[in-house]
Amino acid sequence: MKTTFFKGQTMQTTSPAVSKTDALTSEVMQSFAHATDPRLAQVMGLLAKHLHAFVVESKLTKEEWLRGLTFLTASAAITSEERNEFSLFSDIMGISSMVDVVSQPEGGTPSSVLGPFHNHDSRLRANGSDLTEGQAGDRVWFHGRVVDADGQPIQNAQIDFWQNADNGLYPAQDPDQDPHNLRCKIACEANGSFNLLTIRPHPYTVPTDGPVGALLAASQRNIWRPAHYHVIVSASGYVGLVTELFPEGSAYLTEDTVFGVRPGLVVDFKPCHDAAVAQRFGIATPFLEMSFEFCLAKQG
Amino acid sequence: MKTTFFKGQTMQTTSPAVSKTDALTSEVMQSFAHATDPRLAQVMGLLAKHLHAFVVESKLTKEEWLRGLTFLTASAAITSEERNEFSLFSDIMGISSMVDVVSQPEGGTPSSVLGPFHNHDSRLRANGSDLTEGQAGDRVWFHGRVVDADGQPIQNAQIDFWQNADNGLYPAQDPDQDPHNLRCKIACEANGSFNLLTIRPHPYTVPTDGPVGALLAASQRNIWRPAHYHVIVSASGYVGLVTELFPEGSAYLTEDTVFGVRPGLVVDFKPCHDAAVAQRFGIATPFLEMSFEFCLAKQG
Structure with missing residues (x-):
């Protein structure tokens, strides 16, 4: 490099364009090197590196950069307490899912996206509860266990469960539903087991009235999620699991x-003729039976 | 891959974690493959690829992802017509600057960031105008030419010029300034030349009252921009130039x-004793002289 780097207005650069981009990337990464938190320095440096690599590889034009900025500004305008367009963008870009994949502990059940419809205030209900409460929908008996990596039952495990109703809507989208409809927490038995009666979930579309919807339309992409149950499984001493069952x-x-489906999270819905279960819940046979074993990884 | 990919809940994946991330990245890139605009497919695919690579290399945790989402949501809350936190984030991450670098046409003067203070409605003033209008500041006689790659003058070139005042503020930040203070458009002479009298510009800080300011503080980063003039140079048949002079x-x-300084955009401020010029503007000698030759690349 010449010593007149910042001086000569007529100086010709002799290095190829790739060096200019590398130099800029280094400069930006270096600008974070003195962060008080070393992890912040690392994460922001890597974010700069990869966003720069995107601009370089795509040869992004100023007009395209401006379109991106317009996209973010329009996303800002539609974002509120109830609706977060940035979270949705993360989901449809597979970023939320990638965070799941890279943070997946060894040996546990795969995690999957949390989605926007989780409520922290779900009620604790008795194991074996009937969540259907007379509403429409195919009856599903969901039962299973929570175990550790050795297949041993975990004591004091809890599941937090939520899903959409027979019309494809979550309570937050449907004023006709009780806010606690088809959601609950259940404390598992000492042997790790749990069971509940619910209905079959349904596919639904992500919100399409914002910039992300416009992007999906321009990309001719599917806007639907497959039917799924949401489950958070937690137990003291184990890594919490946020997942979905399909x-x-x-x-x-x-x-x-939103790229949430994983091998091992797709489960059989089998017709079941168990008269004792049917009698306990007051339902006809055959009903649908779904069984799943959640495996939690130890903390630390 | 097994044929039971979406079936067995107890299926063990035999491939290492890197394959899972590659598979997810491919899936997301492929989801954009059917976009009506092939360039949209390309750009979004590459954006997904590089954002995924960021998540993988940084091993981003869910807590960190959530902090990122909180950052974007807070940026949304502060963004308005007058203040765009996403644009500022792009600037301080060197992304705006990288777009400049990769879109730089061969042989032209380097471009630099536009910044948030450009107005489209600047007044056309006569070549040789005095922009100082009695305000404080060191007098600077700024003159130069607009030429093509062969050094030949470009006829019908126009410069659009703006800067901050002696207090470091732009009109948009300072109700005491006329909105047209220290900004104008000038039509160059047939020989490509232009000149004007202005004042020395000053360093200033980017806005620090939002999430970007908090990020800069946590990173212990400089929040100042060096003093600069903004210039847009345009002429029919040539690639427009958005740049800065330091x-x-x-x-x-x-x-x-914001990483806007480039070799070739740093210019001498020389004391000048030219009595004719001093007399023309009614100023004392020595004043400061700054000369610059803008080179535009041909379109197409």
């Missing part, structure tokens, strides 16, 4: 618009 | 928080 054969299983 | 010796030249 009924085998559901539409959109291979084209989930 | 007085030699300015503070923060090597640590511009």
Whole structure:
């Protein structure tokens, strides 16, 4: 490099364009090197590196950069307490899902996206509860266990469960539903087991009235998520699991618009003729049966 | 891959974690492949690829992802017509600057960031105008030419010029300034020449009252931009140039928080004793002289 780097206005650069981009990337990464938190320095440096690599590889034009900025500004305008367009963008870009993949502990059940419809205030209900409460929908008996990496039951595990109703809507989208409809927490038995009666979930679309919807339309992308149950499994001493279960054969299983489907999270819905279970819940046979074993990884 | 990919809940994946991330990245890139505009497919695919690479290399945790989402949501809350936190984030991450670098046409004067203070409605003033209008500040006689790649004058070129005042503020930040203070458009002479009288510009800080300011503080980064003039140069048949000129010796030249300084954009401010010029503008000698030749690349 010449010593007149910042001086000569008529100086010709002799290095190729790739060096200029590398120099800029280094400069930006270096600008974070003195962060008080070393992890902040690392994460921001890597974010700069990869965003720069995107601009370089795509040869992004100023007009395209401006379109991106317009996209973010329009996303800002539609974002509120109830609706976060940035979270949706993260989901449809597979970023939320990638965070799941890279933070997946060894040996546990795969995690999947949390989605926007989780409420922290779900009620604790008795194990074996009936969540259907007379509403429409195919009856599903969901039962299973929470175990550790050795297959041993975990004591004091809890599941937090939520899903959409037979019309495809969550309570937050549907004023006709009780806010606690088809959601609950259940404390598992000492042997790790739990069971509940619920209904079959349904596919639904992500919100399409914002910039992300326009992007999906311009990309001719599927806007549907396959039917799924949401489950958070937690137990003291174990890594918490945020995941989803997908009924085998559901539409959109291979084209989930938020990329949440994982091998091992697709489950059989089998017709069940168990008269004792039918009698306990007051339902006809055959009903649908779904069984799943959640495996939690130890903390630390 | 097993044929039971979406079936067995107890299936063990035999491939290492890197394959899972590659598979997810491919899936997301492929989801954009059917966009009506092939360039949209390309740009979004590459954006997904590089954002995924960021998540993988940084091993981003869910807590960090959530902090990022909180950052974007807070940026949304502060963004308005007058204040765009996303644009500022792009600037301080060197992304705006990288777009400049990769879109730089061969042989032209380097471009630099536009910044938030450009107005489209600047008044056309006569070549040789005095923009100082009695305000405080060191007098600077700024003159030069607009030429093509062969050094030949470009006829019908126009410069659009703006800067901050002696208090470091732009009109948009300072109700005491006329909105047209220290800004104008000038039509160059047939020989490509232009000149005007203005004042020395000053360093200033980017806005620090939002999430970007908090990020800069946590990163212990400089929040100042070096003193500069903004210039847009345009002429029919040539690629428009958005650039900045930096007085030699300015503070923060090597640590511009938006990474806008380029070799060839740092210019001498020389004391000038030209009595004719002093008389024309009614100023004392010596005043400061700054000369610059803008080179535009041909379109197409």
